[in-house]
Amino acid sequence: MHGIDELKERASKVRNKKAALGPDINLDEFEKALVPHQYLADEDLCALPEDEQQRLVMAGLDLTKKERSGTFFQKDTTVVHCDTKQEDIQVMPIRRALEEHEWIREYYWKLVQVDMDKYTAAAELDLHDGYVIRALPGSKSIYPIQACLYLDKEGLQQTVHNIIIAEEGSELHIITGCSTSPHLKRGVHVGISEFFVKKNAKLSFTMIHNWAEDMLVRPRSVARVEAGGLFLNNYICMKPVRSIQMYPVTHLMGEDSVTRFYSIIVGSPGSEYDVGGRIFLKKPGCRAEIITRAISNGGKIIARGHLIGEQPGIKAHLECRGLILNGGTIQAIPELEGHVEGVEMSHEAAVGKIAQEEISYLMSRGLSEDEATSTIVRGFLSVDIPGLPAQLKAEIDRTIEASDKDVM
Amino acid sequence: MLLIEDLKVEVGDKVILTRIDLEIGMGETHMLFGPNGSGKTSLLMTIMGYPQYKVTKGKIFFKGVDITDLPINERAGLGIGISYQRPPTINGLKIRQMIQICAGDEAEVEDLARRVNFVDFLERDVNAGFSGGEIKRSELLQLMAQAPDLMLFDEPESGVDLENIALVGKTIASLLQKDGDPLEGEQKSKMQLKRERTKMGLIITHTGYILDYVTADKGQVLYDGKLSCISNPREILTCVGESGYEECVRCMA
Known part of the structure; x- marks a missing residue:
């Protein structure tokens, strides 16, 4: 239990530590107490109010579950639905995993630093729940697994921690949607995600953000990809949000491992997006790509990208294209770091209007x-x-x- | 038919076309010759309605409608189409979608594409990384789907390799109803087919290669922003070949 206490202690020390990037959020202004909700059976999912269903569908949720291999649905602080159709793919709430499975400790807070900033600290100290999705060795998800993190209670700080594991040779596809109920205006979402892509495994993670105008969002995620592994990280945010700041990191640890980040951001007026991607290429043959398409409709978008090549024979490319349609700003900040001879790295960035x-x-x-x-x-x-x-x-x-x- | 009367066109503050009179009758095809920079492409873009080409004098009529101030899409709607020499790339828009746009959705995309040997390109972004010849085939495919009544071709043979020049030439002939309908061709005389021809064409050419495939009714020479000679297109080509375009200036005087 020493490890658990140590995490709490490290987190406590940085309770008020501001993040390196993005406007600071005073988390004390938001409620953290558990909000109980009833568990929803399959038929209840399809019987949700029409406007709520609409919000969920927009965030990529298939309420009929027909074309999904598994579903995780958390409303505010409570898991309201969780199941899987495939025996070789596990889907479970992280609180349950922490209570029942010793192995989860090999993954929990192993990639994201718990004392990085006040948001990681909050995730340890005020954890509500979150999901663990694990594809067993050699398994293949027939349909994607869907996960939804939903805010219903006004003024809530939702704090989740997710762990995604693609075991050796497995193929796992996840679509995760974050959304809010139609009436909700203000809230905070803090989400930790740790991705483990093992040897020759393939993981695609598609995240759709569908927040509300006064939502503050601080995801913290890190991935680790072993030899021959592939990690696709897709991000789509086309709806207003007050402020989102995230800088997901991927460590390509094994030879010939590959990662691709694709982001599509449409910036609405009054919205602020500081979104990036950082990829370390640590073994020969690693490949990385960061591609961003940003449209500003009056919002403020900062698109960061940082590629770090540490071995010869790596290849990495960064591309950011921005269109300013109806005012606002787009700032592209591409960074390339080559540490040895024999790296091949490039970037292109363009911000303009429609020709x-x-x-x-x-x-x-x-x-x-x-x-x-x-x-x-x-x-x-x-x-x-x-x-x-x-x-x-x-x-x-x-x-x-x-x-x-x-x-x- | 297309009727242009005493047209003067400016881009920015520069006059690029003056005193243009042109009439293309129903079923007629005209060749447009002229040295580089003489304003040939500008004339096509003006007919199509590109806003940067400002008509400061004169009128353009098509099918009896004064189109001088109509936006591009309304001219397209009336039945004017163009095959560009260097069209822009549209990232993320597939050729298949473009063909559907041209046809107004109901299109036998595969069938049309097969005719210009372009099936393999249907899932490619429009013009992205296309060679000169591929651009031409893409443009012709779009025109086939659009099926306009007046077709403007900007140097359809430029950048096309010898292997594809016949394909391009025959496709243009077919678009302009020069090949006769294979179904009706046997019952009708050539004269009858010609009389029933409705499609009109205006083709910019430097080399005249296109004349091997497409018969033209008239040739026009544009020199220094003015139309200076109307004659048999073969004759113009021979004359320009022997004496150069300077000879056309003498014609004008």
Whole structure:
């Protein structure tokens, strides 16, 4: 138990430590007490109020569970649904895992530093719940596993910790949506995520943020990828949020391990996004790619990217394209760090507007100016993500399609 | 038909076309010759309605409608289409989607693509990394789906390799109803087919290669922003080949 006490102690010391980036949040202003909710059976999921269902669907949740191999659904502080259809893929609340399974301690707080800032501290000291998803060796998720973190109680600080493990040779796809109930205005979400991609495993993690205008969001996540492993990290945020700051890190620890970060961000007025990706390439043959598409509709977007090449024979690329459509700012901050001879690293960043030439081209094929503009924007946001199952690609396209009206 | 009357066009503060009179009758195809920088592409873009080409004098009529001030898409809606020489890349928009846009959704995309040997490109982003020849085939495919009545071609043979020049030439001939409908062709005389032809074309060419595949009714020479010669296109080509475009200036005087 020494380890557990030590974590608490380290966390306590940094209770008030501001984060390196992003506006500071006074967490004392938010409630942390447990909010009980009833467990929802399958039929209850489909009987949720229409507007609530709509919010969940927008965050990628399939309430019929038909095309999902497993489901985790946490409302405020309480897990309201959790199950899996595949025996070789485990889905469980993290509190239960911490009580029942000794092995979870080999993963819990092993990648994210508990004393990084006040948010990691809060996640240790005020932990509500979160999920553990583990694909056993050689398993393959037939459909993606879905996880949803939902805020219903006004003024709540929701604190979760997630652990995702793709064991050797497994293939795991996760779609995770974060959303709020239609009436909710203000709240905080603190989420720790630790990803373990073992030898020759493949993990895709697609996160859709669908927050509210006064939500403050501070995810902290770190991934570790072993030899031959693949980690795809997709992020989509097209709805307003007061402030989100995150800088997920991936350590490519094994030879020929690969990671790709794809982010699609649409910045609404009054919203502030400080979103990045940092990837360490630590063995020969590692590959990394960070691709960001950002549109500002009056919001403030900072897109960071940091690639660190530590061995010869690595390849890494960073690309950020931004469109300013209706005011706001986009700041691209790409960083490349090569530490030895023989690294191959590049970046390209461009911030601009839609080219009139492209609009005219489509107009000459019969589209009105508005139709042409939205066609170009949709194309801009549609990035091909190699290795992503067609079904997930369709989910992403659907999200983009549905948000199209708001973008224009 | 297309009727242009005493047209003057400026880009920024610079006059680039003056005193343009042009009439393309129903079923007619015209070739447009002229040295680099003479304003050929500008004339096509003006007919299509690109806003940076400001008409400061004169009028353009199409099918009896004054289109001088119509936006591009309304001209497209009336039946004007263009095959660009260097169209922009549209990232994330697939050729398949573009064809559907051109056709107004109901399109036999595969069938059309097969005709210009372009099936393998349907899932590619529009013009992204296309070679000169691929751009031309893509443009023709879009026109096939759009099926406009007046087609403007900006140097359709430039950058096309010898293997594909016949394909491009024959496709343009077919778009302009120069090949006869294979189904009706047997019952109707050539004269009858020609009389029933409705599609109109204006083709910019430097080399005249296209004339091996597409017969043209008239040739026009644009020199220094002015249309200076209307004649048989073959004759113009021979004359320019022998004496250069300077000869056209003498014509104008």
